[in-house]
Amino acid sequence: MSNVPQQRLVQTAIPGPRSVELQQRKTAAVSAGVSTGLPVYVERAGGGILVDVDGNQLIDFGSGIAVTTVGNAAPRVVERVSQQVQDFTHTCFMVTPYEEYLEVAEALNELTPGDHEKRTALFNSGAEAVENAVKVARHYTGRNAVVAFDHAYHGRTNLTMAMTAKNMPYKHRFGPFAGEVYRAPMSYPFRWPGGPADCAKESFDVFVQQVHAQVGEDNVAAVVLEPIQGEGGFIVPAPGFVKQVADWCTDNGIVFIADEVQSGFCRTGDWFASEHERVVPDIIATAKGIAGGLPLAGVTGSAEIMDSVHGGGLGGTYGGNPVACAAALGAIQTMKEEDLCSRAKQVEALFLPRLKRLADTFPQIGDIRGRGAMLAVELIHGPGDLTPNAVLTAAVNKACHAEGLVTLTCGTFGNVFRFLPPLAASDELLSEGLDIFEKAFAASV
Structure with a gap:
């Protein structure tokens, strides 16, 4: 308490x-x-x-x-962080690793949707997680194009600004932005031209037609989607839309990335919002609620995709900091036990x-x-x-x-x-x- x-x-x-x-x-x-x-x-x-x-x-x-x-x-977060600060605050996992990073990776591999073999890499922020998820998808597929959606928010780095749909305050006069980023209409029932019923029927077809015409399926490395959009207005797609997009990605050899930075970790009544429609993302990006207030983010995906990257291709000086990892372990313990x-x-x-x-x-x-x-x-x-x-x-x-x-x-x-x-x-x-x-x-x- x-x-x-x-x-x-x-x-x-x-x-x-x-x-x-x-x-x-x-x-x-x-x-x-x-x-x-x-x-x-x-x-x-x-x-x-x-x-x-x-x-x-x-x-x-x-x-x-x-x-x-x-x-x-939160008491369990405070307890674990206090102990970790006394033990050590940093070594850089890429130089001399530590068990706390492994424990968080193992927890994410277990908790994220799907029972397939997974791998995780840890970073500092949601934007870093999304950007690294895209890097992995591009490396794995050998393709360049990334498809994001209207009303999306993915971060403030150059690539994630390009993926973000809103100009002010996130993008205004900060360009030029990263290339090979394309935008598709979001399934937005309240503002769909024909109303919610037509949105459920039409939004996926519109998405497929637009990607085919403007990008070409064979050029797409990843589709990045927030199962419930965050900054864009908490937009909940029409029922079935997320599952249809994920299945379409599988059929076309495209990596489906779920950006669960805001919707993850019990926030929506499931551990992850993707679970509501039984969607298993190829890669899931997490941050925000993961560590009770300390900066930490994760990229979790299938072992085949995540292990395709060459040694040294992923990382960062502070990524998976031991104090932040300790906080995450305390937060996850709290989520489970309560x-x-x-x-x-x-x-x-x-x-x-x-x-x-x-x-x-x-x-x-x-x-x-x-x-x-x-x-x-x-x-x-x-x-x-x-x-x-x-x-x-x-x-x-x-x-x-x-x-x-x-x-x-x-x-x-x-x-x-x-x-x-x-x-x-x-x-x-x-x-x-x-x-x-x-x-x-x-x-x-």
């Missing part, structure tokens, strides 16, 4: 005076390119609460963007009825979607007008922050609220957070 009191407490304006002072220091010391959504400086955190430097206790509906799934400073997949389903059962009742009252909520503790609402202007309502989204977000609820927005059009609470948060805290969200929504419409 967390030693942070699990209750909301707002005793200053948010941000408070000490946070305002620190934000001034941030402006003077940190690049303006590194922005802050809510300039409240955190001093302690645990469970579902963030404590700021002014003594406010905020309910966390963001988990550091799906990172602290097991809760901040059955956090079931907890994510309980969160969904708590949130969805509340969000649906709100949608019945306010037609500006156009869509409710997601799975487990990865849920979202998309805001529009009203019945018959699906124009994205980014202004209302920003207003509700600001109102939530003022009441001590940390909320996140997303979406290509900036009009989606995403809910990513820690799975360590109590039902009482989550209910109180939803109360705040509902009142903020009513006051902002």
Whole structure:
């Protein structure tokens, strides 16, 4: 259990005076390119609460963007990290290896979908994981082209920026980008021209036709797909779409890469979102929730594909750092022993009825979607007008922050609220957070 009191407490304006002072220091010391959504400086955190430097206790509906799934400073993570820091902090696995890296690789080989023989390589971030997954696929197939999707987000490196669909703020004036990256329409039921029913029937056919016409199947090394899109708006593809794409890749000798950086590690009610449709990716990229807040990422795939790369072709100085590996082992232990997949389903059962009742009252909520503790609402202007309502989204977000609820927005059009609470948060805290969200929504419409 967390030693942070699990209750909301707002005793200053948010941000408070000490946070305002620190934000001034941030402006003077940190690049303006590194922005802050809510300039409240955190001093302690645990469970579902963030404590700021002014003594406010905020309910966390963001988990550091799906990172602290097991809760901040989770006891098993703290215990393992504390011991590892005392033992050693770094040797570089490529120079003198250590068992912690092996244990994480073995865990990922076991937990990721499929019972085939697998191999894993560890890195630092989701972007690194995706980029290395593409490297492996290109090496294995001898092909160059990579297909990504509309609304995709894959990272901020040069290659992953090319794969990311949104210009501002991720790509604007940062080009030229890596070549041989192609984009296909995403199966987006809410915004499919013919509606959700047509999306289920048509989106896969449109994908196949476009790749055939614009790229050619024999030129494609990999198709990279988020089983539930993250930054693009928590878009859940039409039922069957992910499985159809994966099977099509197999039929055409293409590596199917599932980017589960945001959707992995119990977040959706399964260990990985791919499992919902019984999809077994050739390669799966993971990060965020893997290590309870420490930087770690994994690329896990079939032994045949992963072992095709020559010795020294994969790696990095900090990749699979022993302290981060210790954190991952503590986080995975927590997920197993506390059955956090079931907890994510309980969160969904708590949130969805509340969000649906709100949608019945306010037609500006156009869509409710997601799975487990990865849920979202998309805001529009009203019945018959699906124009994205980014202004209302920003207003509700600001109102939530003022009441001590940390909320996140997303979406290509900036009009989606995403809910990513820690799975360590109590039902009482989550209910109180939803109360705040509902009142903020009513006051902002």
